[in-house]
Amino acid sequence: xxxxxxxxAQWGDEGKGKITDLLAEGGDAxxxxxxxxxxxxxIVRGEQEWKLHLIPSGILYPGKLCIIGNGVxxxxxxxxxxxxxxxxxxxxxxxxxxxxxxxxxMPYHMLLDSAGEAKLGSLQIGTTRRGxxxxxxxxxxxxxIRVQDLLDEKILKKxxxxxxxxxxxxxxxxxxxxxxxxxxxxxxxxIFGHRLEQHIADTSKLIWQLLDxxxxxxxxxxxxxxxxxxxxxxxxxxxxxxxxxxxxxxxxIGPKAIDEIWGISKxxxxxxxxxxxxxxxxxxxxxxxxxxxxxxxxxxGRPRRTGWLDLVALRYAARLNxxxxxxxxxxxxxxxxxxxxxxxxxxxxxxAEFEDFPYHQTVLHHTTSKLTELGGWKxxxxxxxxxxxxxxxxxxxxxxIAEQIGxxxxxxxxxxxxxxxxxxxxxxxxxxxxxxxx
Ligand code: IMP
Numbered sequence: 033x034x035x036x037x038x039x040x041a042q043w044g045d046e047g048k049g050k051i052t053d054l055l056a057e058g059g060d061a062x063x064x065x066x067x068x069x070x071x072x073x074x075i076v077r078g079e080q081e082w083k084l085h086l087i088p089s090g091i092l093y094p095g096k097l098c099i100i101g102n103g104v105x106x107x108x109x110x111x112x113x114x115x116x117x118x119x120x121x122x123x124x125x126x127x128x129x130x131x132x133x134x135x136x137x138m139p140y141h142m143l144l145d146s147a148g149e150a151k152l153g154s155l156q157i158g159t160t161r162r163g164x165x166x167x168x169x170x171x172x173x174x175x176x177i178r179v180q181d182l183l184d185e186k187i188l189k190k191x192x193x194x195x196x197x198x199x200x201x202x203x204x205x206x207x208x209x210x211x212x213x214x215x216x217x218x219x220x221x222x223i224f225g226h227r228l229e230q231h232i233a234d235t236s237k238l239i240w241q242l243l244d245x246x247x248x249x250x251x252x253x254x255x256x257x258x259x260x261x262x263x264x265x266x267x268x269x270x271x272x273x274x275x276x277x278x279x280x281x282x283x284x285i286g287p288k289a290i291d292e293i294w295g296i297s298k299x300x301x302x303x304x305x306x307x308x309x310x311x312x313x314x315x316x317x318x319x320x321x322x323x324x325x326x327x328x329x330x331x332x333g334r335p336r337r338t339g340w341l342d343l344v345a346l347r348y349a350a351r352l353n354x355x356x357x358x359x360x361x362x363x364x365x366x367x368x369x370x371x372x373x374x375x376x377x378x379x380x381x382x383x384a385e386f387e388d389f390p391y392h393q394t395v396l397h398h399t400t401s402k403l404t405e406l407g408g409w410k411x412x413x414x415x416x417x418x419x420x421x422x423x424x425x426x427x428x429x430x431x432x433i434a435e436q437i438g439x440x441x442x443x444x445x446x447x448x449x450x451x452x453x454x455x456x457x458x459x460x461x462x463x464x465x466x467x468x469x470x
Contacts, residue, residue: 034243034291036463037276040256041295041349043303044274045329045336047361047445048296049073052089052252054443054453055463060247061097062090063239065282066272067254068105068137068167070160072330076448080121083330086111087118087128088252094124097242099235102133103272103282105167106179107142108224115227130228131235132180136221139211140196140203141166147202157268158305160331168271170195179232182225189218236284243289251279251290257349258303265396268307276353292462294442295355297346299363299429301375302327302336308393311339311375311401325365340403342375343436348389350437357462360433361445363426364452369408372429375401376436406432413446416454422446 036055040046053075056062069085076082077092084091086106088098100106111130118125141163148165149156159165170176175195181188192214196203206212242249255274258264262273272278276293280286300321303309313321318338321327327336349355366372378386378399390396409425416422422430422444434441442459446452 034246035249035251035285035289036292036294037251037253037279037290037353038294038296039253039276039279039353040259040274041297041346041353041355041358042256042301042342043258043309044071044255045302045304045327046256046296046298048252048254049075049084049089050361050445050448050450051294051296051359051443052250053092053450055250056088056090056093056096058248058463059090059096059250061099061239061242062088062250062252063099063101063235063283064088064104064252064254065101065279066103066274067270068162068164069107069110070162070164070270070331071254074330075450077450084114085331087114087125090250091118091125091128092123095127097127097129097238099238099283100128100130100134101235101283102131103278104131105135105137105164105171105272106130107137107162108182108221108228112224112227128231129233129235129238130179130231132178132232134179135167135171135176136179136182137163137167138177138192138195138221139209139217140199140206141170143206143209143212144199144202147205156306158307158334162331165271177221179228182221183229183232185218185222188221188225189214192217192221239283239285243285249289251283253279257295257352258345260352263348263352265307266393268305276355292356293353294357294359295349295353295439296359296361297341297349298325298361299341299366300325301339301342301345303339304329304332304334304336308396308399309337309339310344310378310396310399311342311403312337313339321365325362340373340375340401341433342401343433344375344378344387344389346433347387347437350439355437355439357442357459358434358437358439359443359445359459360430360441363429363444364413364446366408366429367413367426368410372406372408373403374406374432374436376404377402414452416446417451419454419456422454
């Protein structure tokens, strides 16, 4: 199984980091293909917790190749801080490779992100204010600064001038900001270049070589399908494509190099930032899910909006990704509930019912969820390691999801620890050829 893609099947924060970490152990390389430091992974190893925003989760395995693909937007300051933090904790970061074609988040991108949000007022998207949107906008406008530009002082300066010129008016309120001084910025970014140079590579070629040698390459997406700029809840989305298809473009491989596509979904739903969320709970149950699930952003610390599992959105995500397996995370959070509700359809403002995700935003904005009630379970799931360890209510819940979306469940998360997972037979067979996994 050379190419396996891991993508979020909801609005991000599904727990992709832990799944990537698990698969990375038996993989040869982990590659990120889109997004930037708007994402955040928390990985728990024994007593230790790691929070990463840019570096692929595989970095914790000594010597493992960890690649930041061309589709990622990189804030070099954040990347260097992350590298320094890992080194300080004794992690060998020698396996990190950064695409020379990846775009850089510049100081003006961050200022424009915040300024853009402020201008939108009540219509604001609730971005992470990390400069993601303005950076991708410059990439599309062919005004971006790429990693390779850090290695050429003349080009770097020229490109910064060209990129800032059309933004003069929007940047006027910040004209005294020392971070925007051309000389200071160029000097600072050249230093970043020196620090990162040893990691900069032709990463597509590296991945082709690995695939030619039948090595296992794990392609790790950030955010989730519903935040996709083309297919998500636009304009309340991120500025990239967090879908399996983007794993090709964001790394430089063709679709035939991908064998498996694992979609990750929580056992319920969360969303950060503004935008439609049909199964959102505004009551005490929503608060219960937030507290039990620790639903506060890794990147911004914002409380996440919470709701029941949305199977309409999940079916849509399964189709958008041609998902081959589903991973259900945080099932333990639902323990102790007498009844569990699941959103199986939407109801429009005029009473119309939808089983498929409505294409029109106005319709979506006014939908409420049609709920199906399932039995809960009382038992704590933290020690469950096989499907038969799970209480029948939990098994029925998983069966219901799999049947509703037409994709089998490969893996279930039952606690924050690395070992707190249940591999299903389907998951074991897909990944290990029947050998099983720990
Ligand atoms: P941006 O990606 O910072 O431009 O933010 C756009 C939207 O995507 C906002 O609603 C953010 O809250 C959301 N978003 C971006 N990254 C993540 C993530 O990693 N998890 C969850 N939501 C995200």
